[in-house]
Amino acid sequence: MELYELTIHELHDRLKRKEVSSVEATRALLARIEATDPKVNAFITVTADEALTAAQEADKRIAAGEMDVLTGIPVALKDIFLTRGVRTTCGSKILAGFVPPYDATSWERLRERGAVLVGKLNQDEFAMGSSCESSAFGSTKNPWDLACIPGGSSGGSAAAIAARQATATLGTDTGGSIRQPASHCGCVGLKPTYGRVSRYGVIAYASSLDQVGPVTRDVRDAAIMLGAVAGHDPKDSTSVDRPVPDYTRSLVPDVKGLKVGLPREYHIPGLDPDVKQAMDAAIATYRQLGAEFVDISLPHTDYAVATYYLIATAEASSNLARYDGVRFGHRSAEAGGLVDMYNKSRAEGFGAEVKRRIMLGTYALSSGYYDAYYLKAQKVRTLIMHDFLKAFETVDVILTPVAPTPPFRIGEKVNDPLQMYLSDIFTIPVNLAGTCAVSVPTGLSQSGLPIGLQLIGRPFGEESIIKAAYAFEQATEWHKKKADI
Numbered sequence: 001m002e003l004y005e006l007t008i009h010e011l012h013d014r015l016k017r018k019e020v021s022s023v024e025a026t027r028a029l030l031a032r033i034e035a036t037d038p039k040v041n042a043f044i045t046v047t048a049d050e051a052l053t054a055a056q057e058a059d060k061r062i063a064a065g066e067m068d069v070l071t072g073i074p075v076a077l078k079d080i081f082l083t084r085g086v087r088t089t090c091g092s093k094i095l096a097g098f099v100p101p102y103d104a105t106s107w108e109r110l111r112e113r114g115a116v117l118v119g120k121l122n123q124d125e126f127a128m129g130s131s132c133e134s135s136a137f138g139s140t141k142n143p144w145d146l147a148c149i150p151g152g153s154s155g156g157s158a159a160a161i162a163a164r165q166a167t168a169t170l171g172t173d174t175g176g177s178i179r180q181p182a183s184h185c186g187c188v189g190l191k192p193t194y195g196r197v198s199r200y201g202v203i204a205y206a207s208s209l210d211q212v213g214p215v216t217r218d219v220r221d222a223a224i225m226l227g228a229v230a231g232h233d234p235k236d237s238t239s240v241d242r243p244v245p246d247y248t249r250s251l252v253p254d255v256k257g258l259k260v261g262l263p264r265e266y267h268i269p270g271l272d273p274d275v276k277q278a279m280d281a282a283i284a285t286y287r288q289l290g291a292e293f294v295d296i297s298l299p300h301t302d303y304a305v306a307t308y309y310l311i312a313t314a315e316a317s318s319n320l321a322r323y324d325g326v327r328f329g330h331r332s333a334e335a336g337g338l339v340d341m342y343n344k345s346r347a348e349g350f351g352a353e354v355k356r357r358i359m360l361g362t363y364a365l366s367s368g369y370y371d372a373y374y375l376k377a378q379k380v381r382t383l384i385m386h387d388f389l390k391a392f393e394t395v396d397v398i399l400t401p402v403a404p405t406p407p408f409r410i411g412e413k414v415n416d417p418l419q420m421y422l423s424d425i426f427t428i429p430v431n432l433a434g435t436c437a438v439s440v441p442t443g444l445s446q447s448g449l450p451i452g453l454q455l456i457g458r459p460f461g462e463e464s465i466i467k468a469a470y471a472f473e474q475a476t477e478w479h480k481k482k483a484d485i
């Protein structure tokens with residue numbers, strides 16, 4: 001096994017036994033990035049020098065016996081996390097030269113435990129997209145097939161894991177942005193309950209939906225990363241002040257008697273036959289393991305995509321108002337007066353998808369339309385949330401596909417935003433309900449591309465989805481399959 005292929009817990013064991021140093025592991029990953037990233041384009045910025053300095057520090061801590069499970073582990077972050085002194089672009093030209101003066105809380109927590117940052121990862125611009133094609137820094141390719149998308153918006157976070165360029169990564173998920181790329185790249189991706197992880201220092205897209213979470217090689221690593229970043233942060237008033245369990249204690253391969261809900265509304269006509277087959281096989285595996293299946297209904301599912309694209313765009317139009325050419329980022333060189341400067345800076349700095357969403361959101365919030373669109377969407381959101389809470393009265397977890405199709409080809413949906421938006425049909429309701437879900441590898445398509453299954457838990461039920469995901473992972477071999485790159 002090469003050093004760059006190890007999970008967090010495997011590398012930790014070797015570091016602990018002093019078989020390898022963090023500097024050696026970091027060098028192995030940096031060399032791997034250099035060898036593979038010209039093809040994959042998962043990284044916007046590689047922080048080689050900073051990484052080696054941090055790895056030396058970690059080795060000192062290890063030598064002094066001050067070791068944590070993350071000490072010396074090379075990680076990479078979606079370029080939406082503020083990193084002090086390291087350029088942070090959010091995949092946008094408007095922030096191309098932005099160097100933040102402080103760290104996001106989630107990164108600060110990893111850093112304090114001794115994690116080593118190897119770089120910042122590509123993403124859809126401002127996290128708006130499902131394919132990583134809207135980045136101003138070129139699209140990321142799927143390491144399983146370079147002609148295909150890795151998913152989005154945290155496409156770089158998933159591609160870097162699949163290409164073995166980082167031991168673990170962090171992404172963000174507003175409507176599926178962790179789970180869908182994890183599913184498309186054969187990784188584990190976990191979106192925690194809204195409020196479980198601080199959003200401080202995470203560039204805001206849709207603040208009532210955004211949530212930070214890990215993308216990893218296996219479920220154990222996801223549990224480790226979640227435990228490290230979760231918990232109350234006085235700097236984010238939406239982070240919830242409740243104790244953080246030791247999620248690794250949920251790594252028990254036992255689902256006997258677990259009640260798993262199968263929502264009837266998720267049997268959509270557009271479901272790809274390969275995805276359907278992978279789901280059927282997953283259900284059979286869980287049955288063999290002793291889980292019980294219950295037919296459930298989430299009656300407002302049909303409205304989820306429309307509701308999401310009203311709320312997310314409304315919040316985005318407000319959040320992105322700060323990019324005005326004065327406070328952050330790009331300022332047009334052409335501008336005459338103040339208004340002209342705003343207009344030109346934003347016109348030059350934002351890409352097409354971001355502009356589309358700002359316009360949609362501004363329209364939905366404008367007087368006369370607010371009640372008809374935004375307010376109505378908020379009411380439907382509550383109904384969707386109630387659907388889930390009702391379902392969780394009878395089941396422990398809900399099982400669904402992550403995405404309706406395996407990874408599609410680069411360019412296939414770029415000119416058809418509606419088709420692109422439908423990629424998140426199974427993930428969006430979870431964000432609207434504010435609850436948690438994980439994506440786990442569950443098969444390969446006819447053409448050998450990864451497919452993921454989604455396990456949805458009740459609010460703050462991360463332990464139950466980790467347990468169910470772990471049992472499945474231990475019973476199958478899918479997480480051991482590797483992209484041939």
Ligand SMILES: NC(=O)C[C@H](N)C(=O)O
Pocket residue numbers: 127128129130152153172173174175176177178312424
């Ligand atoms: N950001 C996300 O979670 C992805 C979703 N496809 C969106 O564009 O909004």
